[in-house]
Amino acid sequence: MPTEPVEATASNERRNWLSILAKANPAEVAAAWDALSAPPAYSALRAPETGLVLVRGRMGGAGDAFNMGEMTVTRAAVRLESGETGIGYVAGRDRRHAELAAAVDAMMQAPALRPAVEGAVVAKLARAQAARRDTAARKAAATKVDFFTMVRTRGPQ
Amino acid sequence: MAYVSVKGGEKAITHAHQWLAEDRRGDPGVSELEVAQVREQLSLAVDRVMSEGSCYDRDLAALAIKQARGDLPEAIFLLRAYRTTLPRFGASLPVETEAMAVRRRVSAAFKDIPGGQVLGPTFDYTHRLLDFALAAEGGVAPEPAPQAEEPQAYPMPNIASVFRHEDLLEHDVRADEPAEPYDLTREPMKFPADRDQRLQALARGDEGFLLSLAYSSQRGWGSTHPLCGEIRLGEVAVEFVPDELGFAIEIGEITLTECTMLSGFAGSAERPPQYTRGYGLTFGHCERKAMSMAIVDRALRHREVGEQADAPVQDEEFVLYHSDNVEASGFVQHLKLPHYVDFQADLQLIRRLRKEHGERRAALKEAAE
Numbered sequence: 001m002p003t004e005p006v007e008a009t010a011s012n013e014r015r016n017w018l019s020i021l022a023k024a025n026p027a028e029v030a031a032a033w034d035a036l037s038a039p040p041a042y043s044a045l046r047a048p049e050t051g052l053v054l055v056r057g058r059m060g061g062a063g064d065a066f067n068m069g070e071m072t073v074t075r076a077a078v079r080l081e082s083g084e085t086g087i088g089y090v091a092g093r094d095r096r097h098a099e100l101a102a103a104v105d106a107m108m109q110a111p112a113l114r115p116a117v118e119g120a121v122v123a124k125l126a127r128a129q130a131a132r133r134d135t136a137a138r139k140a141a142a143t144k145v146d147f148f149t150m151v152r153t154r155g156p157q
Numbered sequence: 158m159a160y161v162s163v164k165g166g167e168k169a170i171t172h173a174h175q176w177l178a179e180d181r182r183g184d185p186g187v188s189e190l191e192v193a194q195v196r197e198q199l200s201l202a203v204d205r206v207m208s209e210g211s212c213y214d215r216d217l218a219a220l221a222i223k224q225a226r227g228d229l230p231e232a233i234f235l236l237r238a239y240r241t242t243l244p245r246f247g248a249s250l251p252v253e254t255e256a257m258a259v260r261r262r263v264s265a266a267f268k269d270i271p272g273g274q275v276l277g278p279t280f281d282y283t284h285r286l287l288d289f290a291l292a293a294e295g296g297v298a299p300e301p302a303p304q305a306e307e308p309q310a311y312p313m314p315n316i317a318s319v320f321r322h323e324d325l326l327e328h329d330v331r332a333d334e335p336a337e338p339y340d341l342t343r344e345p346m347k348f349p350a351d352r353d354q355r356l357q358a359l360a361r362g363d364e365g366f367l368l369s370l371a372y373s374s375q376r377g378w379g380s381t382h383p384l385c386g387e388i389r390l391g392e393v394a395v396e397f398v399p400d401e402l403g404f405a406i407e408i409g410e411i412t413l414t415e416c417t418m419l420s421g422f423a424g425s426a427e428r429p430p431q432y433t434r435g436y437g438l439t440f441g442h443c444e445r446k447a448m449s450m451a452i453v454d455r456a457l458r459h460r461e462v463g464e465q466a467d468a469p470v471q472d473e474e475f476v477l478y479h480s481d482n483v484e485a486s487g488f489v490q491h492l493k494l495p496h497y498v499d500f501q502a503d504l505q506l507i508r509r510l511r512k513e514h515g516e517r518r519a520a521l522k523e524a525a526e
């Protein structure tokens with residue numbers, strides 16, 4: 001696959017914020033959006049639609065793929081009044097989550113609009129996710145044990 | 158002949174369903190269960206319904222449990238039926254469980270597994286005494302669990318990667334150009350089944366059925382002498398390539414339980430002795446199911462290691478045809494639907510046979526006299 005360094009960086013960046021938007025709680029995304037001082041108007045390119053993604057695992061954990069089951073996913077695409085388009089693909093069935101993810105995606109691609117959401121939405125959501133992950137990782141570490149095995153002897157004789 | 162459709166009874170059916178709704182609600186003096194309460198406080202029931210319903214959506218599974226009055230196979234049926242109403246956007250990239258944000262990981266085989274033995278939120282080591290404090294009304298929220306100063310480091314190496322360099326454990330192989338994995342939701346069961354087809358069936362399979370099969374194997378009916386190499390529970394990101402983008406994005410995080418069972422293999426002319434592995438993977442926290450699945454997966458791989466297959470757990474047709482509780486429940490429970498025509502036909506036949514039997518006996522008796 002031919003890759004251009006500039007494009008690769010751009011798509012990596014986009015991949016990163018789309019992932020953050022998808023992994024955020026729908027309520028957090030809505031709250032961050034509602035707190036924007038001047039949210040831009042947008043129209044639906046594709047109305048939010050809920051469907052399924054078939055989740056694949058790896059045989060043995062690291063082998064070839066197998067189909068383990070499906071998950072619900074909602075997707076949406078929007079166009080800002082200024083012309084930029086964005087998409088949202090988010091786990092679950094929350095239509096507003098998908099639509100707002102698409103709107104933020106469009107804003108992140110518009111140099112004039114990006115500063116309004118980069119910190120107040122994307123970075124904020126990323127911090128909340130990192131904090132949750134850190135809390136779980138600390139709780140997990142607090143349950144770490146050292147099992148010791150008893151030495152079994154048959155005694156003298 | 159199966160059952161034939163009957164007409165009539167609409168009024169009785171409506172009344173029965175009204176009574177069902179009333180019974181579902183129970184005593185109206187007791188506050189109604191909210192779906193969010195099921196989702197948050199009966200989370201392992203939710204996990205089982207998502208796993209065997211083969212659809213990851215905590216709210217839908219919780220709703221199904223409420224609607225089914227806590228009858229989990231009925232809830233699984235509801236979830237399976239709902240999923241058929243949704244379009245499929247495509248398939249994810251395979252989830253990478255070694256990168257899991259692990260909340261629990263124990264190895265019963267290898268004490269010093271790198272990353273350590275992390276108990277996580279477990280029933281293990283509880284005394285299984287009823288806790289009457291939970292029955293008290295207006296209970297206070299428990300103290301948050303303690304947090305270590307240093308968070309658990311990720312990724313946590315798994316049992317297979319720990320021994321990878323030594324060849325003591327069999328390696329997972331990947332084809333250079335892997336075929337699309339078998340999809341039981343689009344293709345019928347076929348035999349002999351490959352491992353991808355078997356694992357999909359087991360992942361959707363009934364926990365009780367797989368548990369009993371695994372137990373039968375442990376007790377000697379096709380034993381694989383398993384050791385629990387590793388169980389891990391935690392969150393993984395699901396990656397998907399939307400058509401509009403052409404590159405993978407994470408579309409969410411899901412909770413998975415994974416189990417690797419180890420079974421000794423004495424070796425063959427081609428293969429040196431080593432441990433073979435059985436694999437279990439479920440949505441949510443379904444540890445009993447993941448362990449059972451790993452034992453059954455290994456038992457069903459008898460052809461690969463040249464084991465004699467004479468036990469039920471090694472018979473893939475027996476296992477795969479009977480592991481799905483929606484199919485099994487449907488076939489057993491259809492017996493309660495009207496079979497009046499079958500019974501009528503049977504009655505006529507038996508009456509005729511009895512008459513003929515009586516006539517023959519009478520004739521014999523006459524001849525003897």
